[in-house]
Each structure stands twice: as C-alpha cells, then as structure tokens.
Amino acid sequence: MIDYPFPIGKPSRKDFLRGAALTALLPLLPQISRAEAERIGVLEIAPGIFVHVGKYQLVNKANRGDISNPCCIVGSEAAAVIDTSGSFAMGSDLHAAIKQITDKPIRYVINTHMHPDHVMGNAAFKASNLEFVGHYKLPAALYARKESYLANARERLGEAAFKGTEIIPPTVLVKDTLELDLGRRVLTLKARPTAHTDNDLTIHDQPTGTFFLGDLLFSGHIPTLDGSIVGWLKLIPELMQEKAERAVPGHGPKSMTWPDAILPVQRYLTVLATDVRKMIKDGKTLEQAVATAAQSERDKWALFDEHNPRNVTAAYTELEWE
Structure with missing residues (x-):
C-alpha cells in the first residue's frame, strides 16, 4: 500500500494547503496496480511518485549498472525523472517503464550529482523534448571525469549495456533554489554545499x-565520500531540519522515515572522521589509516571492504590539513 501523506494530529495551515493540493491532484495521476508496478520494475511510494530500487552491488555486466534508485514524479501536465541509473540500457528500461506508467510528457531529467550510476542513463532520454537539470557545478565535474567515466563504464558494463551510453550535462543549472512545476505539483530543488560531492542536489515534492x-x-x-567529510557532517543537521513525510535514498529501500534515515550515515562519517583525526594526531601513515579506520562500522554496511578504504583515503587527505 502507498503511505499517503495526510498528517496525524492537529494539522497546520501548510498541512491543509498541501492536503488540498494533493486532493486536487489525485484524480489526475496514473492508476497502476502494485503487481503491474513490480512487473515493470518500479514501486509507487506516494501518489504519482515511483522508485526503481537498485542492487547493493558494484557495477558489472550482469546488473548493467543497476545499483542506484532512479525515480519518476508525475504531475497533472508533465513528469520528471530523478537520476537515470548507470547505463544506456538501464536508462532505456526506465524510460519504457515511465511510458507504461503515464502518457504525460517527461519535461525534466534531474541529476542529483555526478556519479556514473546516477547519470549514465541520461542519453536514453535525450531524444525527448526535455531539459536536463543539475547543480551548477555538475557540468565541470562531468567534463573533468568524462573520459575516465566512459572508459570504466565500457569495461565494467560490457558492450551490450554500454552501447549508446554518453555523458549528458545539464541544460538548466541550480545555484541556490529552483522550483519546477509539473502541473499542480511543484518540486523544490536545492544546490547543496560540498558534501558527498561538490555538486549535490536535493529535491522536495511539496x-x-x-x-x-x-x-x-x-x-x-556504505556511504561513499567524493567531496568533503567535514562538509557532509556539517550539512546533515541542516538536512534534518527539512520537514518531510518520507525520504528517498540514492542507495537503499524505496523510501525511509525522515529524519531518522540519515542517522546511520551521520554515525559512520563521525566514526570515520574521529578515527582518521586520531591517527593523524598520532603520526600514523595513510596506509595504516586505511587498514584500521572505521573498522567498528564494518558489519553495519554492505560493500564496506570495497568502499571504506577509499573513504579513509579521502578523509585523511582532507583532514591532515586541518
């Protein structure tokens, strides 16, 4: 069942307005059964919001880059896609699924950040008359990594899934806050300071x-660090102030309770920063830090051994200059 977001207890004026907006929107949204949603590889988490849940794996030929959570939001006039998965093949599957959900045109493809598992499916949407939207630092980040991203994707995906894959930069840039109207449904986009990357973007469905x-x-x-551990830890309390009925992670289940969902991320990053700072203070080398930092978190995360060494390296390189 869908968790409809009508508030429990005494509603505020904002709750009333939001409830009224949703009530007016509901008759205009696609109706799709759970069985049909599962068949086409998406799950409806709230009225008109669909999420494809990626696998907890590294990119490989078998999964075709299907390791993140792309989403679709449908309004009364148009739809928006949030991230497009990790290959042209996966992006094409997502596009086909959305066409089965709604006949509304896709007006926007929004990328939350630069990583290949979120942007490599963009090319599957480029023939549509739509805008690509991203953080104002996203074009430079993609340009700097374009050749390595494509080479790595070709090698890991294999030619069948990779064919057609290309880097598509945003045509609409978000420097602060931007609102996108899908018809009786407004999305609020916010460019965030450097944290997971230097081009993180969040989206709020009002x-x-x-x-x-x-x-x-x-x-x-396990969280992956490609920006600033200091910045991420500073940003988390700010994110937690956002009022939301549910949160959609880039990797994880289709939706989560907010703000409790981010507490394990905060814990891991705090442990990582604390361990690395102590090792730097004690004169330990980067190699020693990689071998031991944040090991108390090892049993709490999938893909820990694959990603924690890189996280330690990024944190050590940043924190040694404090």
Missing part, C-alpha cells in the same frame, strides 16, 4: 512531502 536526497542518503550500502 504535495506529498517527499524528500529526494540522492547520495547524501545511503541505507544498507
């Missing part, structure tokens, strides 16, 4: 109170 965080929120899958 009618349902659904908060899309991209890889600022991981669950089960």
